[in-house]
Amino acid sequence: METVAIRTLDKNYFVKVGNGAMDGLAPFLKENFPALTSLLVITDETVGRLYLQELENRLEGQQLHVKVVPSGEEAKTFDVYYGCLSFALEKKLDRKSLILAFGGGAVGDLAGFVAATFMRGIPFIQIPTTILAHDSAVGGKVAINHPLGKNMIGAFHQPEAVFYDLRYLETLPQSERRSGFAEAIKHALIKDAEFYEWLLDNVTRLDAIQDSILEGLLVKGIRIKGDIVEKDEKELGVRAFLNFGHTLGHAIEGECGYGRITHGEAVLIGMLFALKLSKEILGLSFDSSGFRDWIEKLGYKSAIPEGVSADNLLQRMKQDKKSTGGKVMFVLLKETGSPVKMEISDELLLSRLNEFQRRGSVSDQRD
Numbered sequence: 001m002e003t004v005a006i007r008t009l010d011k012n013y014f015v016k017v018g019n020g021a022m023d024g025l026a027p028f029l030k031e032n033f034p035a036l037t038s039l040l041v042i043t044d045e046t047v048g049r050l051y052l053q054e055l056e057n058r059l060e061g062q063q064l065h066v067k068v069v070p071s072g073e074e075a076k077t078f079d080v081y082y083g084c085l086s087f088a089l090e091k092k093l094d095r096k097s098l099i100l101a102f103g104g105g106a107v108g109d110l111a112g113f114v115a116a117t118f119m120r121g122i123p124f125i126q127i128p129t130t131i132l133a134h135d136s137a138v139g140g141k142v143a144i145n146h147p148l149g150k151n152m153i154g155a156f157h158q159p160e161a162v163f164y165d166l167r168y169l170e171t172l173p174q175s176e177r178r179s180g181f182a183e184a185i186k187h188a189l190i191k192d193a194e195f196y197e198w199l200l201d202n203v204t205r206l207d208a209i210q211d212s213i214l215e216g217l218l219v220k221g222i223r224i225k226g227d228i229v230e231k232d233e234k235e236l237g238v239r240a241f242l243n244f245g246h247t248l249g250h251a252i253e254g255e256c257g258y259g260r261i262t263h264g265e266a267v268l269i270g271m272l273f274a275l276k277l278s279k280e281i282l283g284l285s286f287d288s289s290g291f292r293d294w295i296e297k298l299g300y301k302s303a304i305p306e307g308v309s310a311d312n313l314l315q316r317m318k319q320d321k322k323s324t325g326g327k328v329m330f331v332l333l334k335e336t337g338s339p340v341k342m343e344i345s346d347e348l349l350l351s352r353l354n355e356f357q358r359r360g361s362v363s364d365q366r367d
């Protein structure tokens, strides 16, 4: 079991990571929230079916309400968000209530945004249940989607604590393991070349990452994310580096329809594209073939999904949160572990996107 401390201007909290992390939840509540009036668990249908009873047992004696939302990106809609607020009002939550976000990143983002806005902000705790959520549960970005853009309606609202019990990950489907691992690759690429090499050597199958390795790589990712968030909580500078691969990734998610492609898979395609731009523009020295062979073996798609238009992607990227005045900003790498944010012209983007699309599959994209 590891404990990672996160210190932001807004809040100091810890992330408990490991098998059995959840044993700390009830004592934490007792010690830190003695005047708690009620708890609202927000979870999704899948996680609820698998683990809600266990959570309820842990919280026996508490005034507990449960809101079950649809699984996946469907949870991050305005209607679901509004439904959660109505439920909280009907159940008479107050400012001494606390929300438990019990699920993957979609539930965490939704529940965190409910907590950020209910009565102008009440506390919440993240209880992540996916690999991806080693990223999403830390750092306080909470949001729902708009048809015109990913996470466009949101806030910064740090959790009181994160209890990351890795036993939950045992039931994760392969596609979700793959999605989550993409954010670990991102953390390595933006911050730690050695960690990236270690991942290349040690992670060769996503269905069989040994427990000891899994915990280590998730903790490493959390530390990388935590360090960046501590320096720049509200994304005025270096936090944008955590967006590596997301400029195109979010555009792909929007164009495909939220939930049709997982967040991690879209971000991985975005990282491939950003690596390509980094080589061309910044002379990044990087073994693309090795990278492609590796992600191919892990089962990632490496091409923009068919039928998605480069023009539409460009329009979406112009509305990205990093972009201003319609100028598209990309996170690129000077070297592995050394990101920079830079403006890329519409002309260059369109031409490289068209090229990237034409080349199709991963094995055709060797450059």
Ligand SMILES: NC(=O)c1ccc[n+]([C@@H]2O[C@H](COP(=O)([O-])OP(=O)(O)OC[C@H]3O[C@@H](n4cnc5c(N)ncnc54)[C@H](O)[C@@H]3O)[C@@H](O)[C@H]2O)c1
Pocket: 044, 045, 046, 047, 050, 071, 072, 073, 076, 103, 104, 105, 106, 107, 108, 109, 129, 130, 131, 132, 133, 135, 136, 137, 138, 139, 140, 141, 142, 151, 168, 169, 170, 171, 172, 173, 176, 179, 180, 183, 263
């Ligand atoms: N706030 C942030 O900093 C941040 C960072 C990265 C990603 N995100 C957001 O996170 C979301 C993606 O998160 P995610 O990949 O965790 O997705 P998710 O929450 O949609 O979960 C993926 C799927 O796995 C199921 N699931 C969850 N836990 C499970 C378990 N233990 N066993 C079996 N099934 C389980 C869910 O029901 C869902 O169907 C995206 O909306 C993305 O934008 C946010």
Ligand SMILES: O=C(O)C(=O)C[C@@H](O)[C@H](O)[C@H](O)COP(=O)(O)O
Pocket: 135, 139, 141, 150, 151, 183, 235, 239, 240, 242, 243, 246, 321
């Ligand atoms: O925490 C951050 O900052 C990130 O960028 C992490 C990303 O992995 C995550 O997908 C985040 O939600 C994207 O943020 P956005 O501001 O581009 O919506």
Ligand SMILES: [Zn+2]
Pocket: 135, 183, 246, 263, 267
């Ligand atoms: Zn992400």
